[in-house]
Amino acid sequence: MTDQNQTDTEAQQGSLPVVIFFLGKGGVGRSTAAASFAYDRSVNHHEKVLVVQWSIKDMVSPLLDGKEAGHKHVEVLPGLFVMNYNADEAMREYFVEHLNMGMFYRFVLENQQVQKLIHAAPGLEELFFLGRLFWLVELAKEERGIHFDRIIIDSPATGHGTALFGVAATISRFKLQGPLVSETTRVAGMLEDAAKVGTAIVTLPEELPVEETLEMIPKIEADLNRPPLFILLNRSLTPLLLGGILTSTQFSNEFNNRCRSLTNPTSRITIEAVQGDLARRLEYEKKLRESVSIPVIAMPDQMIVAPDIGGVHRIAELSKSFARVSQ
Amino acid sequence: MTKASNESTRPVSSQASRKTRLHIFLGAGGVGKTTLSASLAIHLAFQGRKVGLLSIDPAKRLKTALGAGDIDESGQIFWQKGHDNKLCSKEQNNHGQLRAAILSLPDSLKRWIRDEGLEGDHEETLFSHPLFQTVAEKIASATETLAPIRMAEWTEQFQDTDDLIIDTAPGIHAVDFLIRPERLLAFFDSKILEWLKWFAGGDEESAGFIQKMVRGGAKQILKALGKVGGENILLSLGELLLMMDKVMFRMVDRLEEARQWIRHESTDIVIVCSPRDDAISVARELSKILTENGMNQSRILLNRSIPESFFDDQEVTGLYQTTEFPADNFENLFRHYLQSAHSIRKSIMARLGETKVTEVPVLSGLEEAGDLRLEELDRLGRSVRSSV
DSSP, X not given: OOHHHXXXXXXXXXXXXXXXXXXXXXXXXXXHHHHHHHHIIIIIHOOOEEEEEOSSSOOHHHHTTOOOOXXXXXXXXXXXXXXXXXXXXXXXXXXXXXXXXXXXIIIIITSHHHHHHHHHSTTHHHHHHHHHHHXXXXXXXXXXXXOOSEEEEEOOSSTHHHHGGGHHHHHHTTOOOSHHHHHHHHHHHHHHOTTTEEEXXXXXXXXXXXXXXXXXXXXXXXXXXXXOSEEXXXXXXXXXXXXXXXXXXXXXXXXXXXXXXXXXXXXXXHHXXXXXXXXXXXHHHHHHHHHOXXXXXXXXXXXXXXXXXXXXXXXXXXXXXXXXXXX | OOHHHHHTOOOOOHHHHTTSEEEEEEESTTSSHHHHHHHHHHHHHHTTOEEEEEEOXXXXXXXXXXXXXXXXXXOEEEEETTSSGGGSOOOTTOOOEEEEEEOOHHHHHHHHHHHHOOOTTHHHHHHHOHHHHHHHHHHHHTHHHHHHHHHHHHHXXXXXXXXXXXXXXXXXXXXXXXXXXXXXXXXXXSHHHHHHHHHTTOOOTTOOHHHHHHHHHHHHHHHHHHHHHOHHHHHHHHHHHHHTHHHHXXXXXXXXXXXXHHTSTTOEEEEEEOSSHHHHHHHHHHHHHHHHTTOOOEEEEEEEEOOHHHHHOHHHHTTOOOOOSSBSSHHHHHHHHHHHHHHHHHHHHHHHTTSOEEEEEOXXXXXXXXXXXXXXXXXXXXXXXXXX
16 A cells, blocks of 8 residues: 555565464454464465464454364364464374373373363463474475464463473473473474464554564564564554555644534543544554564554455455565 | 651551552553553543552553653652642632553562661662562563552552552453452461471561471471472572561552452453454453453443444445455555455454454544543543443
């Protein structure tokens, strides 16, 4: 739409990694962004896509008008699958199905006391999350005939989000032995591979989310030795404006006078507040774009364009934001 | 805190802590949780109450909201009556006070360990233990799970607190803090702690016949675990647990205290949302999870709402104008937005449905960070409280 967007998406030449972690604080619309991106990849690029969450509840399927998914993936739309990781299930799969240690699992790991230890042990649930991911990327095709072209991770909002990338280091500090060590090593290898794993930050054109994004970038670079692939900016106004980011936030004198001369003082204050809110969104988008060198993809605020259109139709609209992301 | 305050740290009876009313703020990121919780705190303190404000917000927004310098985890006095009398209510017996803290559990943990007074160089050994460091990191990243411990400790330290206000981390996960403090409790309270401590070289001699039998079974389990992950980690864990024994005892007590307190009928759970799609989803989800867990005392606060009366104003509807997108200029986008805002409002109200919703209207100027003054927070806090 704007020149800004053009250059941003041109920078995306080259192919995307198989796995993309969508990172971002709670409430920035991470699930919406993940669903829209997955929709774009499956519908417009005919890829088989899996969205992986690790959440109390599956938040992605409802956005696509689908039924809630559990640990086992569910096909919500043709070629678009959703799953919600469960650490207990993943451990069972790993020991029973992968290592063939059914006895060990039943008599040791299912022991109530051991369960408590597992849930409190640092890094273990994270390791199994990454282990499950490794299995999907590297082994699932051979073992089960399951293959996905693209895996989008709707990362947990707090804590484990970026903690996932440090898990190998955490685990290796304990001089572990046995199968968990090889698990850790191969998971770390996968994370290091830029062709396999990449990250994207989801954010909003608001003060704190922009600040947090700017703090998150160097952390990701330190953990993975490479910057995020792109930033997804939810609720952006620039795609809705002909002049994009360069649009002036001033009203015409005539309109300004009409707003200032409203009889009801509450209405007048509310108008000012709404104007301020919209103007700030442009301001923070400008700040974000000026502060980062990675591409920023603006997702329009669909609530303004079509407040009554929800569900999969909204996601379909939003997926158009990715039209110029190559391959 | 200091040694002195710790001496008063005895298991507090359930009754005593109910003297303090708990207010917990939940909600998606960026909906104004921190500002609203700080405003309620200021308002209650101005009314003469002794208030504690504990922010779990990793964004450390509290400092900005209160316009204060450094706030640490200890709970220092941020404001009290006498400093600025004209601001608070003029009643004779106004002892209003506000203590504010930003939760930093790794720091609290170190303080708790120091409070116990470990022998000799144990403290240093413990702090440099790789597992301790990882546990501290894990704690920092799962702050909301452990926050109840700090919360219960607050009423031990400051027994005259009337209201304790908790500002939680953004998102659905913060609800863990309310519904699952027992998950952590289960670990601290479990047999495996005993096993591990014993594995690392605890009190073998005193064991009776039955204990020996149980330990026989435990040994098999630990050996099997050792095969998967190595015995090193189990030994380290056991060592760590031995060193932290007393601290953990206290943590268990506090968690149990917090668990009961959170579920007490006087507890005020405030789910904050703003007129934004995802914020509404999070609020609905939180409200549902709380109800499912038998916690019916929650209410929804719709922050930055555009009140219905605004859309009834004919002068306002006269400003509506639809446009094709992309809009030619900001003014056209704005005029279209006014019209959409009405639909957005209707759909939000429909989605929030039956739940009790209180609106905090959008106010010009209040949104800018750092701009808030105490008077404004007090005013805002009144609207937060009035819905109690």
